[in-house]
Amino acid sequence: MSNMRYHIVQDGDFVDPLTKIKFINQLNDRDIAFNQDGERYNFVGIIFNSENVLISFPKNTLNLEQREAFEKNRNTLYKHMHLLFQCIKKTVDARNDRYAGIRRELNADYPFLEFFVIYQYYKKFGLFTNEKEIRKFGYTGKISWKDTINKSPTVVNNNNILFLPLVIKNNVNEHVFISKCMAFVIDSTLEKFSLILQGNKLNLDTSDIDFTNKPLIISQLRNTKRTMFKNVHQRLVDGLISFFEQRDNQGGNQHLKIYSFHLVWESMVGNYLRKKFKRVTENDELVFSDETMEHNPFMKKIVYPDVRGENGHRIEPDHYLISGNFRYIMDAKYYQAIKELDYKQISYYFLLKHFEAKRDSNGDVIEELKTYNALILPTAGKNDSEKHFEFNPEFNMNEERFVITIQYLNTLEVMRIYTNV
Template sequence: MIKKYLHDGDKYDQNLFYSEGFVLDYNDLKMDLGNIYSKEKYKSIDKFIDFVGFVENDDNDLLVVFPKNYKVLNCEEDSKILFNCISKHIQKRPDMYIGENGDKNFTSNYPFAAFYGVYDYFANYGLYLKNKFFIKPNTGGRLNWKETLNKSEKFINYEDIILFPLYYNKNHYFSNLITDCMIFVIDYTIYKFNTFINLSPTGKSFPGVDFIDKKEDILSILMQLKQQTFKDNEQQLIENLICYFSEVNIGGHFYLKHYSFSSIWEDMIKDYLCNFYKEINSSHEIVLDKNNPRKLVFQKKSFHVNAAKPTQYISPDYYCESENTQLIFDAKYYSDIKGMDYKQISYLFMLSGMKDSITDKKKFKKTYSALILPSEKRFTKIHFQIDSMYNDTYDFIITEEYMDIRDVMISFCK
């Protein structure tokens, strides 16, 4: 049951957490809470929630922390959207969740990354069924001449030699430990987290083995099997099973916390722009159209703009060239913007006068720049417009494009 929900960046209420039995991990390595500082002195005067995710208490109730500016319409349905969004990102960007990077970005006491690795194999290949050949006499199938010659009795009938019995290859499919492990990992996880996970179980009978109690023995066998397996996809499957059983623990408070939702926001917006961007209208607003998009390719591109130090470069989050127009967009995972965004202003100034390498003339007639932020609804504001007193050559404008984060997340999960 979902007991309470908050948003990333909300003020921390210690009494609320302890009265409901929700415990946060506040230490030097993973900061569930951030500090609010006074304006007069550099001193912490309060704390705020600094993650996105789920925390469980002793009664199996859940606290859900949604992203900044997420409009909750149905808490259970929106919790599924959030869980699926984080899970999809783990699947698309596993590099961000491995090693030291993983420790900084994400923590959970349940091995979801390994589960999704196992489920990916299941979705692509089905359950692991090893194809084995058994050689048996007089069973039909393909005749095995080598075994027949080696094992059969030889009888002479007049001038002919008769071999008996004849040995045949018989193709058998069998379930083994890997198959049973897959069934346990998939069906147990889907059952336990059915509030969030909308995936189909295997449809097979649950194995009659206590996988958690016997996990050390299972891990030992899996490691041996990995040494005997040579196909890349099968090796990856066994590696994910090893990771799962190395990390899984039954009991205790479940938690899943993402400490860098800004990285998910950045990747989601890239997909959103590539799928739905249509144009910039006369008011400098980004126009999105799910029925008639341009299907442009937005990418992170580097520009070496410093002639004094050519190795230095700038990299807007989303860059795209379309005919005589260039688009320079940047993702901002903020509740709101305070002050001028100097980085985006510098991008606009440095790139708007870019020359064509062949003609040595100005390459683009129009350059559009925008900051893209999460919001409860879609709207546009002007962030920066150069005062003509300072520059009347170019009409520099940067917009703030507020996207409905709920809609962006739903689109990302499809």
């Protein structure tokens, strides 16, 4: 890996033609967005070939100074790649059907999900072993009296019957085929993807097994599974079988491409709001705490304003919270910049204006909630905000003040809070 040439880009950056040539066999039409201003990268991830590595960070993650630091210090680059992969993995691990697409993208070219199953088993239980009890004649160790009486010759000494030699039993943990498969999966994956994965290699000798013979390996694993009874062991073997079924011997050509990073950003923003959001100022600026706050129960809200209820249309603000007399509607936007009016955020406000307001016994609204609206974007700079839209009262006399704020959050800070780094 140290001899490789690194090319550091960001999702949404313009494509350098010279860099594109170096990865021409690994880049496809989905990886590059074509528009009137040129070609731009359209994924987050990493591409390997025999001589080069293309690393694509999320939009607005790195400034020029940070990119130059990566070129000078590989350890700094590795640290940030590990951070990025942890963010992706944490989102993938969430039990949420919304992230099914990310799971497919993560596993598209290499069976990372199966690797995680196998590595988690190892961290919890160690290598799969087969405990065998060995019995042999001797004089030191734990004596098996039953076997000694049944198998040892008798010796009479001073009218005493002695059984000599004694039968000694020892428990021996034997590494079996499954253990060596685990070691191969863990070591080969950690070595191949050392740039994005952290972990300790096992260094178990597996040279007696030909892991290039996939049909034989899979057949032996299936035969071994038939002798197991515990679900945890069967899941381990299922993970091994699936790993070898999907694993493709591609040499140095491998990739990890995430096209759905907007969902990772949404998840990270939700975590940041729950841990850091403090209040909104009179000028509609969001204030965040330097320390972790008490849990702010921001949640994704699904509302059915259509009279047909769940059979009609629905709206889904990303991050929604009612606290006292205040309502906060925050939407995560994985954009480099917002150039046009965000009609969706405006619709959220008017469709939810009287929703959950205090009402009298007749159902009339007696106290409305004060609503704050914000669009949350990534930035390589400091946290900052600006107005996206402020309603001119000439167009709607009912709204004394309606503002939508754009809040920029430092991408690396959001990533670190998300992974507790």
